[in-house]
């Protein structure tokens with residue numbers, strides 16, 4: 001049985017740092033296409049940036065801030081316009097013109113009802129298919145994070161306790177990879193590309209006390225959200241505030257507590273550390289092929305000889321993202337990846353899981 005994380009400070013509220021947000025945002029504008037958002041993400045990050053400015057982070061999982069990189073449902077559709085050129089004026093008009101605001105109120109109520117019904121159905125399905133699995137997980141990992149925070153309504157009730165359904169899906173991936181034979185107990189340093197709010201790293205560091213160092217690479221403003229979110233749980237989170245402009249980015253030597261580096265795509269070439277595990281979940285499919293190639297090269301150059309890449313991808317139903325086969329074809333040029341079985345209750349984005357070592361090139 002895992003003993004749970006050591007030296008974890010008490011959880012604290014999430015902090016806003018508008019100056020850091022703007023520093024990241026304006027620096028990103030100076031970067032070339034490889035290190036900025038591709039077409040799939042450009043509008044989403046603009047939207048998210050505007051909404052963070054408007055609402056702050058206190059309830060970010062209940063707004064469209066994190067709709068695309070965590071578990072926030074899309075309820076108020078005017079929030080989806082925040083990053084567009086009409087983003088300031090149109091939502092204001094819609095909210096303040098009586099006829100439109102009445103329509104908007106009805107739309108929000110109907111959408112909320114339908115999201116609630118979907119959550120209920122998911123919870124029933126989970127109870128039927130995933131309950132035994134969660135019991136086994138709780139037996140092995142008693143410190144598994146409970147509850148949900150920052151306004152997230154996406155929850156599952158199990159034996160009187162609240163779990164974030166987003167976290168349970170992340171946990172199911174970790175467990176599937178573990179069952180396929182990857183030994184997490186041997187991992188000291190993990191790097192996640194496109195780690196979103198950091199839920200997966202929060203889980204990994206919680207479940208496996210041997211993981212002492214983690215790197216999360218993401219675009220602004222997601223990297224901002226992740227740094228502030230992970231800062232709630234871990235005492236040592238180095239954000240862009242600490243690493244901006246550094247020619248070589250390191251972990252603190254001989255650090256006893258877990259340490260997390262949250263960096264941007266353009267900082268990755270400056271990262272000086274070897275890694276045991278690289279993780280990318282629902283991320284490569286939403287990048288350009290040049291960006292995927294960049295990340296695969298950066299990962300391969302840092303992976304220990306026994307280290308592995310875990311790749312999780314999905315087949316897009318709405319269009320716009322790369323199909324799984326295209327992602328795995330690119331990954332196969334550098335990594336000898338194999339498909340692994342996923343937990344049967346986990347239907348999230350109909351994900352497929354792969355893992356493998358770097359090829360000797």
Ligand SMILES: C[S@@+](CC[C@H](N)C(=O)[O-])C[C@H]1O[C@@H](n2cnc3c(N)ncnc32)[C@H](O)[C@@H]1O
Nearest residue numbers: 041068069194195196218219222265281282283
């Ligand atoms: C669908 S979200 C997935 C988030 C999380 N990994 C998960 O599985 O829930 C895709 C993530 O990829 C990130 N992303 C997109 N393009 C990127 C790029 N060029 N470099 C780094 N991250 C990127 C997004 O900001 C977002 O956090």
